[in-house]
Amino acid sequence: MGTPAFRLYRSLEGLFAVYKPPGVHWKLVRDMVETNLLRDINCAPRPGPRSHVKFLPQSCGESEECKKMTLVASRLPMLADHPLVAGPQFHKLRVGVGHRLDAFSSGILVLGVGQGNVGLTDMYHSHSTRDYTLEGEFGMATDDFSCQGRIIERTTYGHITKDKLERVLAMIQGANQKALLTYSNVDMRSQEAYELAVKGMLRPQGKSPPIVTSLRCLEFTPPHFTLEVQCVNETQKYLRKLVHEVGLELRSSAVCTGVRRTRDGPFTLQHALTRQHWNLPDITRTVQQTWAAWKNDPVQLAPPEPKTC
Incomplete structure (x- = not known):
């Protein structure tokens, strides 16, 4: 099944649309979406650290006869799995861009994650x-x-x-x-x-x-x-x-x-996420609503469900 972070990533695979404001380069929009998604995915609970057996010295008592040290097997967590050592679970998230908009323009910008990048190619060749x-x-x-x-x-x-x-x-x-x-x-x-x-x-x-x-x-x-x-x-x-x-x-x-x-194409202003919705929960919900519909009918998508604040 994978880690919670991996399951969140798999739930993101698909196409979604955002609203690009005027005066902003499309690369900045993509990078902002990618940064927000990486941040939210890496905040997911981590699996417990692996443990390893280590022999630690231990005294058998305080009397003269028990001053000799013995080795006792102990199970300790691996420091390599500590978040401060391992770092974030995901370092990169490939967010693709469909038909681009220059900085002067605004409106719908279609993005894809994972298998959604294949959908971007299909959109390009669909004319x-x-x-x-x-x-x-x-x-x-x-x-x-x-x-x-x-x-x-x-x-x-x-x-x-x-x-x-x-x-x-x-x-x-x-x-x-x-x-x-x-x-x-x-x-x-x-x-x-x-x-x-x-x-x-x-x-x-x-x-x-x-x-x-x-x-x-x-x-x-x-x-x-x-x-x-x-x-x-x-x-x-x-x-x-x-x-x-x-x-x-x-x-x-x-x-x-x-x-x-x-x-x-099939994406309208109703499907476009504004800046305050460029986060993991809203993008995941939008992807799940549109990706299956896109694969069944790339020409038309149903309006999305209302967003909740």
Whole structure:
């Protein structure tokens, strides 16, 4: 059965999602989760120390006749098993990272422990789509397409309306739909292509450039606007550039003020653990809820049970 610490480690093997805040590198998030898990696992009760037989000198009495020393067998605990000598039971815990988020972006970051790292590889090769919420602002352009970059241009935006914005978004989505058909490697005249298109399951096969499968406006309050994007093979830099291109198509300019991932494959914001829940009990519960469901159906996961404080 193993030690309590080993059983805790085995209960962790699987996939889980955390919420990465903006301004934090994904490596720092992973390292913090790994540190918390190692700390909690190593706090588990240890098995009793092993014992060994040692012969200790012992006097047989205080009289002149009994002053000779004799050796007596005694059972003593092994010092090598003492926590101060042996150190922590686990020194390293391999926590893998799925589709990464840069420091500017926030949202769902899928992590894996043990056999869960195999699940991360399966997610990568499944070409599953991801959802983002993009915050943008008209009227300026920067060298890195974000609001934190160096401003290289200022433009007017009073001529932009929501109808014009939605027409541009429809045009961009149409161009990406053609690219999706090209990279899906499916005969467009076949019944299979028709059924996949109806279900929205067309996916690029192998390597492809970033492709937007859905793009719509959620909010428009000039100069600010919010877009919802569904895409595959994207990077966060590509998404910020997408906001820039929307501004250019509207004969203006725009910068991205926020990138937030709201879905990564079957994982949604409901499955993401916030920072106060990056501990062994909450992660173990989440893994046990999602790992079995993932292996049965990698496309969709049931919402997690409510977290208890």
